[in-house]
Every structure is written in C-alpha cells, then in structure tokens.
Amino acid sequence: MPIINKDLDPAFQTAGANPGLEVWCIENQELVLMSESDHRKFYTGSAYIVLNAVFPKNGPPHYDIHYWLGNDTKKVDSNLASDKALELDAALGSCSVQYREIQGQESQKFLSYFKPCLIPIEGVFTSKQGNLNGEYQVSLYSCKGDYVVHVREVPFQRSSLNHEDVFILDTALKIFLFSGCNSTIQERAKGLEVVQYITENKHGGKCEVATIEDGKFVGDSDVGEFWSLFGGYAPIPREPPASQESVPPSAKQYWINLQGKICPIGSNALSKEMLESDKCYMLDCDNEIFVWMGRQTLLTERRTSIKAAEDFVRNEGRSSKTHLTFLSEGLESTVFRSHFTNWPKTVEPRLYEEGREKVAAIFKHQGYDVKELPDEKDDEPSIDYGGTIKVWRVDGDELSLLPVTEHTRLYSGDCYIVQYTFPGNGRDETLFYAWLGCRCVTEDKTAAISHVNTMVDSSRTNPVMAQIHEGKEPAQFFSILKRLIVFKGGNSSGYKKFIEEKGIVDETPNENLVALFRVQGTSPDNMQAIQVDQVSSSLNSSYCYILRSEAAMYTWIGNLSSARDHNLLDRMVELFNPAQLPVSVREGNEPDIFWDVLGGKAEYPREKEIQGFIDDPHLFALKITKGKTCLIDGSVSHANLLEF
Structure with a gap:
C-alpha cells in the first residue's frame, strides 16, 4: 500500500472506481460499507455517507458526496460524517460537490438516487442485525413532491392528516392510500409508486391495497375500515390561508478565517472577483447556505470552514430545512453563480494574452497602426484531456488493473500500461502508453511492451502506442494523468527477486x-x-x-x-x-x-535552474523522387505509431 494512503480510511480505498452509488454507515466511530441490497436502509439514529459517481462518455468522472444525518444521530457521529465526507473528497482529488442532508429535508438530487422513495427506519444501524419478531407495526406516512417524493413517518393519529398531501397507512394486511383533495395528480401518482414499493419490500409483494378519496365517506367498505382505524370519522380541519410571505433577504457573503471565525463582507453587490483562491467563504441565502472553498486552500482550512458553517446554522436557530452545500472553486453550481453579478461565462484570458493587448495599446497610442495577426490553427486539433483512464501494473505475464485512487502513483521499479480514451472526430480515440520505470527489470520491460502490443492489435479503433521512460515523459502524458507521484522501489515479483539476489535494500515506501x-x-x-x-x-x-x-x-x-x-x-x-x-x-x-x-x-x-526545452515530436515522411531523397516534416497524426 502506498505511503500516501496510510491515513485514508480503509473503507475508501476503492471509492469512486466504478460508476453508481456507494453507501457507508458510521458504526462505533468506524465506516461500514453497505451492500447494494442495504442502500435504502437508513436508520434514524445513524449517520451515512453516500457517493454518486457518474462516468460520462466524454469528460472526466463527476462525483457528488452527501452525508445524511438521521433525526436521532449523535453529535459525535454527525461531526465524523462531515470529516469523512471531506476526506473522501480529498481522496478523489478535491473535485466533488458535497451536500449535508437532514432526515426529512433531503435535497431532490439525493432522493433521486432512491426512487421511488427513501423511508428511514427507527433505531440505530448495527452490522449484526438479527431477525425481529413480534406484532406488525402500523405506520402512517406523508408523501410530498411531484418529481421526487419526500416520505416522512408521522404520528398515527387523525390530526396528522390534511387536505394538501398524500398519506399512506401501512397495516399488516392492507395498505391505504389517502389523497388530500388539494393534492396534485403527480403527487397521487408518486404515492401509488410508494405503495408499490412498500408492498414489495415489507409485504413480499402480497398485500391488499385500498385508495381513499378525501371527502368521500359512503358507499365503500374500505373507507369505513380506514376511518375505523382512527376511531371513527371526523372532519379534517382546513388550514387557515397562508399569510403573504415576505421577500427573502438578499444573499450575504462572509469570509471564514483560519480559526473558523465568520467575518461579514460589507458589500451589497457580489462579484466573482471577491472570491480569492486561498480563502473560504460562506454565502447565506436564508434557506440555503453555500460554503465556497478556493483551490489553494488546505484540507484543514476546509474542515474548519465546514464546522463553522454547521455551527452558524445551529447557533442562529435556522430552520431544519436549511440546506448546506460545499463547493470547490471551479465546480460552482448555477444557483450559486446566480447570486453574483456578471459571473464570467468564459475562461479568463491568460497572462500573455493580457500582455499582448497592453503592448498593442501602447503602440496605438504612439501613432502606429497595429494589426493583430490571426492565431495559427493546427490541422490536427489537440486531444481532449477530459477522457477516461485505465492503468495496469505489469508483473511478468500478469497484468493488475489498478483502482482509480492508484492511477497516479507509480513506482520506479515497475512498469505500467496506461490506456486513455477520449472523444475524437465522430468516434472515440485511444492512446496506449507503456511507462517503464528507471529501475525496472528487463523481464517486466519486455512484458510491458508485449502486453501493450497485444492490446493495440486487439483494439478496433486504430490506437496510438507510445513507449516512454521515466524522466523522459512527454507533456501530453502529464496532462492526461494530471497528478503524478513517482515512488522509489517496486511491487512486481521480478523487482523483488532482483533486489533480493543483489542484496539491495528495498526502498519501496512504508509508513516508517x-x-x-x-x-x-x-x-x-x-x-x-x-x-x-x-x-x-x-x-x-x-x-x-x-x-x-x-x-x-x-x-x-x-x-x-x-x-x-x-x-x-x-x-x-x-x-x-x-x-x-x-x-x-x-x-x-x-x-x-x-x-x-x-x-x-x-x-x-x-x-x-534553466528548464530544458523539449521539442514536440515530429513525424517525417520519406519521399524519393528521381534519385533524390528528402524528409518532409508533417504533423503528428493519431493514426501513427510514436516512440518517445
């Protein structure tokens, strides 16, 4: 295990390697990975972390991290959940959006993972759950929402009913669906989906279902049976007309210092220029609070900012409906950007472009007629650096596919094969790299070249293959991997055998x-x-x-x-x-x-130290005409074989 992972929770070692949901629950101050069959079982006394990974066809993976807190969750578990969410974000490269989810007030994004609904279970999660025997517990649920449904268990009593929502009464032998007269068609349809879910998951698919219309009392035995469970029929009181809501206050921005103190920024107009990359900020939008973390902030600063925002919500007596969203610089949501005036829609000009404009302005001021030449356009566009990556470690005749968290951790004593797939002109294109460590053994080097040749031959897309050596990597290789750490030592059996025979000290990093x-x-x-x-x-x-x-x-x-x-x-x-x-x-x-x-x-x-200039690779065509031989310099085509 690489040294940089020794402090990463073992439960996160393979997190984000595959698309879809991963769920962890905190039990006895430790993370427990939930099986897929238990993804919907959220206990009201526990805290959970949910990772949703999306691997688009074009572009890098997208991660959303949610930490869910039940109404009866202990504070120590709540604090640990926020810390672990931030730790998971750091392990994934600080490129996720994090959400704080409170039972009963979950965001639509979170609930969309658990369609048609998520119904929390009373109690605390334990990995040693036993079979619970006894009388069937009658439950009353309220259902709200047209797109995703907020299902909440309410007290089993008549006063819980109203004319606005849809309710589900779950008994041992029958499920009743009660539709308030003011509920929407979409809410009633969603209510039926929830009934079907309860039928399949709590009754084994065998249960009678009855629908109850608000205001209809006669002519149906199911109606009489429904009201008898509440002690007989009585009219449901109508809610008084809602008072005109006041206009919500404008968003307020705060700076969070290193000690966690929240300092107001005295400005009514918000602009992107106010956000500095080495600081953390809080944007208070009343019912939603954003914490923005600059790309140059350290993990300790981010953790302090998250704690400060949670304390702010608690100390200010904010509603439990207040949502907390944590954004890293560059991953701002549309809602967040909408609070700022003139948020730029394009990337900021690079420094040399700004300088070029200033030089042109000086010449024009001195009376010279300056005409800017158009930028040269390459015949072959640069590749898309938002593709997908696979990395294998070579161990003789065997290849080991590395998890996502290990893609950028290479060893000088090993050889690796990197496959990079990116969108091209109308189809996906593929690059294969055989990366040869400077201390690798000959057997692994030969095997790596053989393996990558086999992969290229079996590919349908006419891929590019490059053989590169440690310390001589082209800029393109670094741009694809983005973050690379090269360790001494190695993990292949050939390398281990070589240093043992030579009596060489193994330099493979460990925690000591x-x-x-x-x-x-x-x-x-x-x-x-x-x-x-x-x-x-x-x-x-x-x-x-x-x-x-x-x-x-x-x-x-x-x-x-x-x-x-x-x-x-x-x-x-x-x-x-x-x-x-x-x-x-x-x-x-x-x-x-x-x-x-x-x-x-x-x-x-x-x-x-003067950095040496590395020429881009050139492809030459050999042309022989009438006894004369010449080399024609051409652009590097993705359909040709390169060796660096």
Whole structure:
C-alpha cells in the first residue's frame, strides 16, 4: 500500500472506481460499507455517507458526496460524517460537490438516487442485525413532491392528516392510500409508486391495497375500515390561508478565517472577483447556505470552514430545512453563480494574452497602426484531456488493473500500461502508453511492451502506442494523468527477486520510511512529486520539496521557487496526507531536526535552474523522387505509431 494512503480510511480505498452509488454507515466511530441490497436502509439514529459517481462518455468522472444525518444521530457521529465526507473528497482529488442532508429535508438530487422513495427506519444501524419478531407495526406516512417524493413517518393519529398531501397507512394486511383533495395528480401518482414499493419490500409483494378519496365517506367498505382505524370519522380541519410571505433577504457573503471565525463582507453587490483562491467563504441565502472553498486552500482550512458553517446554522436557530452545500472553486453550481453579478461565462484570458493587448495599446497610442495577426490553427486539433483512464501494473505475464485512487502513483521499479480514451472526430480515440520505470527489470520491460502490443492489435479503433521512460515523459502524458507521484522501489515479483539476489535494500515506501519528494509541474492539473534520495544534496533552490518522517511532515520552499510552485506544493500535501498539517520550512531557516532527518546538512544547487526545452515530436515522411531523397516534416497524426 502506498505511503500516501496510510491515513485514508480503509473503507475508501476503492471509492469512486466504478460508476453508481456507494453507501457507508458510521458504526462505533468506524465506516461500514453497505451492500447494494442495504442502500435504502437508513436508520434514524445513524449517520451515512453516500457517493454518486457518474462516468460520462466524454469528460472526466463527476462525483457528488452527501452525508445524511438521521433525526436521532449523535453529535459525535454527525461531526465524523462531515470529516469523512471531506476526506473522501480529498481522496478523489478535491473535485466533488458535497451536500449535508437532514432526515426529512433531503435535497431532490439525493432522493433521486432512491426512487421511488427513501423511508428511514427507527433505531440505530448495527452490522449484526438479527431477525425481529413480534406484532406488525402500523405506520402512517406523508408523501410530498411531484418529481421526487419526500416520505416522512408521522404520528398515527387523525390530526396528522390534511387536505394538501398524500398519506399512506401501512397495516399488516392492507395498505391505504389517502389523497388530500388539494393534492396534485403527480403527487397521487408518486404515492401509488410508494405503495408499490412498500408492498414489495415489507409485504413480499402480497398485500391488499385500498385508495381513499378525501371527502368521500359512503358507499365503500374500505373507507369505513380506514376511518375505523382512527376511531371513527371526523372532519379534517382546513388550514387557515397562508399569510403573504415576505421577500427573502438578499444573499450575504462572509469570509471564514483560519480559526473558523465568520467575518461579514460589507458589500451589497457580489462579484466573482471577491472570491480569492486561498480563502473560504460562506454565502447565506436564508434557506440555503453555500460554503465556497478556493483551490489553494488546505484540507484543514476546509474542515474548519465546514464546522463553522454547521455551527452558524445551529447557533442562529435556522430552520431544519436549511440546506448546506460545499463547493470547490471551479465546480460552482448555477444557483450559486446566480447570486453574483456578471459571473464570467468564459475562461479568463491568460497572462500573455493580457500582455499582448497592453503592448498593442501602447503602440496605438504612439501613432502606429497595429494589426493583430490571426492565431495559427493546427490541422490536427489537440486531444481532449477530459477522457477516461485505465492503468495496469505489469508483473511478468500478469497484468493488475489498478483502482482509480492508484492511477497516479507509480513506482520506479515497475512498469505500467496506461490506456486513455477520449472523444475524437465522430468516434472515440485511444492512446496506449507503456511507462517503464528507471529501475525496472528487463523481464517486466519486455512484458510491458508485449502486453501493450497485444492490446493495440486487439483494439478496433486504430490506437496510438507510445513507449516512454521515466524522466523522459512527454507533456501530453502529464496532462492526461494530471497528478503524478513517482515512488522509489517496486511491487512486481521480478523487482523483488532482483533486489533480493543483489542484496539491495528495498526502498519501496512504508509508513516508517523517511522519504523526500521534489514537487514540479505547471498547474494543479499538471503536477508531479518525484521521490529523490533523502539527503541534503538532493535539494535545489529552484524547487519545493516534501519531506516525510515517522514523526512529522515538512514542506521545504526554495528561495528561487515561484508562487506557482508554492500552490502546487500545497495541493500535493493534500494528496500525501489530507489529515496531517505539515511544518513549513523556508530555505535558510531550517530547524536542526530538519537536517537531522536528511542525515546532516550538505551543499546543494542554489542557482536558478534553466528548464530544458523539449521539442514536440515530429513525424517525417520519406519521399524519393528521381534519385533524390528528402524528409518532409508533417504533423503528428493519431493514426501513427510514436516512440518517445
């Protein structure tokens, strides 16, 4: 198991690997993965985490995380549920939207997973449920909603009925469907679906069903039987006319500081420019509250913000109908964006585009006639980086398909095959990479090339195949994987046998091993952490580093590193251990314990490192005419074989 997963809850190790629902329940302060047959069994005294993963044909997976709290859930379980939801989000790359769901006030999105309905069960979940024998418990449920149904158990008494809703009375031998005279046709149809669900799940599909119309009392034996269960008929009082609701207050924005203090922002007009990427904010919309978390915020800041928002709802005496939604920068919902004036619909111009406009304006001011040349268009458009990825680890003749959480964790002693499928011109296209670690054994390298050739030959889509070596990866490879961590050591049996025969120390990371990683990349969607020798001479003033020891985690910031490097460092720390707060160390102010972990202070490069320019791959056509030979430089086609 990779070192960066040691603090991830074991219940989340394969989370999000497949599309669909996954449900966990908190039992004795631990997560229990629920079987698919138990996905609808929500106990009122327990807390649950629900992950819905959608794998669209085009684009990256989409994740929604909900934590559901029953009316009788203990506070310690509620707090743990919110923490675990955030931990799951971090494990999935901080690219999900999180929702807080309260029993009876669930969002439509949440209820849509459990059509036709979700009916909570009284009590507390235990994984050692026994058979419950005894008298059948009569239950009365109210049903509301046209699209999805909110089903809520109400007291079994006449005063629970009204003319606006649909009610279901579930008895041992018969189910009664009571439709209020003011209920809609859609609500009555949904009520019938709920009756069918109860019939199949509580009565084994064998139960008599009776429909009761509000206001009709005679001519039907079912009507008399229904009212007799309530002690006889009595008219249902009509609700007084609802008073004119006041106009809801405008949305209020707050900044949440590192200590969890909620600070109001004194501005009536909200704009996107007010949201800074290194801060967390709360938007109070009365019956709905959003917490917005910038992409540069750390997990500890996000956890503090979520707790602050939950305390705000509780301390302000807000209604139980108040919904809490947690959004990461870049994943804002339409409702959230609607509260801001002129939210940009297109991406912001890049820095060089802004500079180009300023230079043009200066020349025009000096009287020069400036005409901008149109951008060059490639004959072959760049590939879509929102496709789907599969990764296999090579172990001789065997291939092991890795779960999603392991896709970006490679070992220098191993070889891997990466399959990337993305939408092309009218059809899906596929890239195959054979990634060869710099310390892999010859047997695995040969097997990897053989396996990828077999995959290409058996594919129907004329795929591209690339053989790449560690340290020589093309930019396209990093853009596909987005976040890559390369460890020393290896897991294949061939590598293990090789180091044993040679008497080499196994450097495969474990929780007690000191490890030093160099952080590099161009953006949060293209960043790498490369494990280097854990000695002082491996440092370089041009980079940032992560140093792990058994006692602590350190982040080292080189004097020549940029703000972009610092942003990547923060993002990488979250991937290594989202629950641990690192000790930040700047070059020149290192404590003695830092050098002790690296085996003592030593010299290292302190001058600005010039990044080498890597040419894009070129494809040449060999043309022979009348005894003359020439090379024609052409664009790289996806239908051709490349080797880097």
